[in-house]
Amino acid sequence: MKAIPVHQDQDILSAAARLAGEDMCSINDLSSAEVRAIMKLGHDVKRNPREYRHALDAKQMVLMFEKASLRTRLSFETGINTMGGNAIFLDQTNSPLGERESIADIARNVERWVDVIVLRTYAHDTITEMAANSRVPVINALSDFEHPCQALADFMTLEEHFGSARGLNFTYVGDGNNVCHSLMLTGAQLGANVTIATPRGYSPDIEIVMLAREKAAANGCEVRLTQDPLAGAEGADAIYTDVCVSMGFEHESTKRAPIFRPFQVNEALMARAARHAVFMHCLPARRNAEVTDAVLDGPQSIVFDQAENRMHAQKALLLLLLGGLSNTASFTGLV
Numbered sequence: 001m002k003a004i005p006v007h008q009d010q011d012i013l014s015a016a017a018r019l020a021g022e023d024m025c026s027i028n029d030l031s032s033a034e035v036r037a038i039m040k041l042g043h044d045v046k047r048n049p050r051e052y053r054h055a056l057d058a059k060q061m062v063l064m065f066e067k068a069s070l071r072t073r074l075s076f077e078t079g080i081n082t083m084g085g086n087a088i089f090l091d092q093t094n095s096p097l098g099e100r101e102s103i104a105d106i107a108r109n110v111e112r113w114v115d116v117i118v119l120r121t122y123a124h125d126t127i128t129e130m131a132a133n134s135r136v137p138v139i140n141a142l143s144d145f146e147h148p149c150q151a152l153a154d155f156m157t158l159e160e161h162f163g164s165a166r167g168l169n170f171t172y173v174g175d176g177n178n179v180c181h182s183l184m185l186t187g188a189q190l191g192a193n194v195t196i197a198t199p200r201g202y203s204p205d206i207e208i209v210m211l212a213r214e215k216a217a218a219n220g221c222e223v224r225l226t227q228d229p230l231a232g233a234e235g236a237d238a239i240y241t242d243v244c245v246s247m248g249f250e251h252e253s254t255k256r257a258p259i260f261r262p263f264q265v266n267e268a269l270m271a272r273a274a275r276h277a278v279f280m281h282c283l284p285a286r287r288n289a290e291v292t293d294a295v296l297d298g299p300q301s302i303v304f305d306q307a308e309n310r311m312h313a314q315k316a317l318l319l320l321l322l323g324g325l326s327n328t329a330s331f332t333g334l335v
């Protein structure tokens with residue numbers, strides 16, 4: 001079957017029309033077709049970056065981060081810079097949003113100067129409150145509850161590796177945290193079977209589980225929970241883990257270390273997965289804690305492809321939220 005060119009792709013054209021000016025606080029803000037559109041556009045942006053060189057000419061992005069970042073900050077900054085826009089970084093690590101002035105007042109100021117607000121916060125409500133009060137799109141660049149941009153890049157990476165996410169057996173081992181939540185929702189949107197293996201007491205949020213199961217049912221796949229990491233890894237196409245102590249939970253490090261030890265991704269756990277399985281991690285990794293060096297640096301690891309794809313997937317997202325396709329030659333007149 002001949003592939004449909006991106007500028008004729010119905011998912012992309014519909015997403016461009018519906019998402020222009022919208023926020024992306026959660027994967028749940030996107031339909032399955034819109035997640036697919038981001039994937040397809042992300043692959044094209046990666047293959048043909050010059051096509052999009054002027055798509056966001058003069059657009060201004062502000063990044064307001066309450067937490068540390070390497071990948072997210074740089075991938076957003078390089079992403080908008082390579083499409084003609086500009087990024088301004090505000091370090092909020094010593095000045096939590098809402099402390100000096102209300103979040104609503106910040107939104108009502110910032111929207112007068114910039115075209116998009118990218119937030120990394122502790123409370124998820126900080127992001128939704130900014131979105132509710134801002135006329136320009138707000139993007140979640142990680143909150144305590146979700147990390148949607150990470151999950152978009154991760155499933156783009158899986159598509160790159162396996163051709164499609166549909167029917168893949170994807171297993172997440174570790175803390176039922178922000179990354180886990182966004183992966184569950186994205187996997188379910190794209191038709192992947194998602195298994196989550198967490199220690200008792202660290203399972204994902206029940207509302208996210210229910211939402212992901214609803215989406216999975218609509219997309220012909222399943223979301224399963226287990227407390228047995230080896231059983232969860234059995235036959236998987238992809239094994240994913242994240243730190244067991246997320247930013248903001250450092251005070252729980254001592255308590256968590258022994259609880260998460262049996263959930264370490266090591267060669268024994270990888271041996272339970274399919275022979276062709278890949279290993280994934282959002283990074284930063286605590287080497288030899290949640291994952292051993294042998295796995296992280298081993299031949300199955302695709303962690304740096306994931307990191308690279310943060311930029312391409314976010315460029316696709318920005319193109320859709322900021323109406324950038326109308327400045328892209330192949331789309332002119334179509335969006």
Ligand code: CP
Pocket residue numbers: 068069070071072073142150282283284
């Ligand atoms: N994966 C990720 O979000 O990395 P940073 O915390 O470095 O941005």
Ligand code: NVA
Pocket residue numbers: 142177178179242243245246247282283284
């Ligand atoms: N769950 C981790 C992800 C870091 C990218 C955290 O929130 O710290």
